[in-house]
Amino acid sequence: GGHNWEKKVSRSAQTRSGLTVLVTGAAGFVGTHVSIALKRRGDGILGLDNFNDYYDPQLKRARRKLLDRAGVFVVEGDINDSELLRKLFDVVAFTHVMHLAAQAGVRYAMQNPGSYVHSNIAGFVSLLEACKSATPQPAIVWASSSSVYGLNSKIPFSEKDRTDQPASLYAATKKAGEEIAHTYNHIYGLSITGLRFFTVYGPWGRPDMAYFFFTKDILKRRAITIYEAPDHGTIARDFTYIDDIVKGCLGALDTAKKSTGSGGKKKRAAQLRIFNLGNTSPVPVSELVSILEKLLKVKAKKKVLPMPRNGDVKFTHANISLAHKEFGYRPTTNLDTGLKKFVSWYQDYYSGSKKRVARAFSNI
Ligand code: NAD
Numbered sequence: 467g468g469h470n471w472e473k474k475v476s477r478s479a480q481t482r483s484g485l486t487v488l489v490t491g492a493a494g495f496v497g498t499h500v501s502i503a504l505k506r507r508g509d510g511i512l513g514l515d516n517f518n519d520y521y522d523p524q525l526k527r528a529r530r531k532l533l534d535r536a537g538v539f540v541v542e543g544d545i546n547d548s549e550l551l552r553k554l555f556d557v558v559a560f561t562h563v564m565h566l567a568a569q570a571g572v573r574y575a576m577q578n579p580g581s582y583v584h585s586n587i588a589g590f591v592s593l594l595e596a597c598k599s600a601t602p603q604p605a606i607v608w609a610s611s612s613s614v615y616g617l618n619s620k621i622p623f624s625e626k627d628r629t630d631q632p633a634s635l636y637a638a639t640k641k642a643g644e645e646i647a648h649t650y651n652h653i654y655g656l657s658i659t660g661l662r663f664f665t666v667y668g669p670w671g672r673p674d675m676a677y678f679f680f681t682k683d684i685l686k687r688r689a690i691t692i693y694e695a696p697d698h699g700t701i702a703r704d705f706t707y708i709d710d711i712v713k714g715c716l717g718a719l720d721t722a723k724k725s726t727g728s729g730g731k732k733k734r735a736a737q738l739r740i741f742n743l744g745n746t747s748p749v750p751v752s753e754l755v756s757i758l759e760k761l762l763k764v765k766a767k768k769k770v771l772p773m774p775r776n777g778d779v780k781f782t783h784a785n786i787s788l789a790h791k792e793f794g795y796r797p798t799t800n801l802d803t804g805l806k807k808f809v810s811w812y813q814d815y816y817s818g819s820k821k822r823v824a825r826a827f828s829n830i
Contacts, residue, residue: 634777717793744784
């Protein structure tokens, strides 16, 4: 708290564009990129993140340094802390909330189910309660996930397809978020847009994701495990480059209509939208590995195992025509190009050389 804190908050939230955005999960992978992009174009930004240790907290602190340099202040706190949220909404009149805080990861849900309920369900409700009571009521854009399509076998996935067979607790909490969004839209007139991201990758990415730990393990000459699905051969993902996701987030934000409620009461029907943000070209994990081998100039030691029932689905593939129609979403980075950028960031960031680490920080 205190005077200095409020000064930092107000400076970070100062807007040239008229938009003022609260970004939750700002020290996360997607949150960092989105916050910096919004700040650069003149929006007022305030970050919120609890800096949990689900993965390397040092990477989150490094992202915070990056954000700090870009003029984005990140408040350390939990989205379940309603008193803190009230305070933030009192100090700043947010026009938008970009909600990216969540417990991510499919497999970890088997170890720590409670953290998914805490962040993805209780935390989302806590945030929506704060938005509902705020004046003005901000429009909300939040991250859902391609995992809501679950065991759906129809490809490509389009927004109208069934989402009633989540394969993991993570997916179930993301699906629950979509139901909760419907309710808050219906009762309180909140304008809410959900974005179903498809396997996002890139510089400053998440160490718990395959492309990231494969890179690490291949460089350390450690064996990597590739899972094989019984029918499709290897598992495939619609890998989507972070810059494309950022463009999609900005497009969704800029086309979000205002909420129509005020003081917790609904006035007119407000919008509720759901969009896929993917790349539309799934790549087998075996090909992901070959691209990495080529870029790293190291042959991977591979162990192939049958796919366990750990919450993963075999295949993801986005139909993105809805996001294209609504805000011109069109991904432009293929996996070769995107991984090249990731690998060069990775090699700089973990090089141990001052000069190269500085380059990792300047390349965003
Ligand atoms: P991330 O884990 O890097 O970022 C999430 C951030 O939220 C973290 O910095 C974490 O510290 C913070 N956080 C978690 N719980 C919190 C809480 N209760 N209060 C405050 N902060 C909290 O993940 P990401 O890859 O940047 O994902 C961003 C969003 O996109 C998440 O909602 C995720 O579920 C969703 N998503 C990501 C992908 C992907 O491939 N990266 C795919 C689909 C959906």
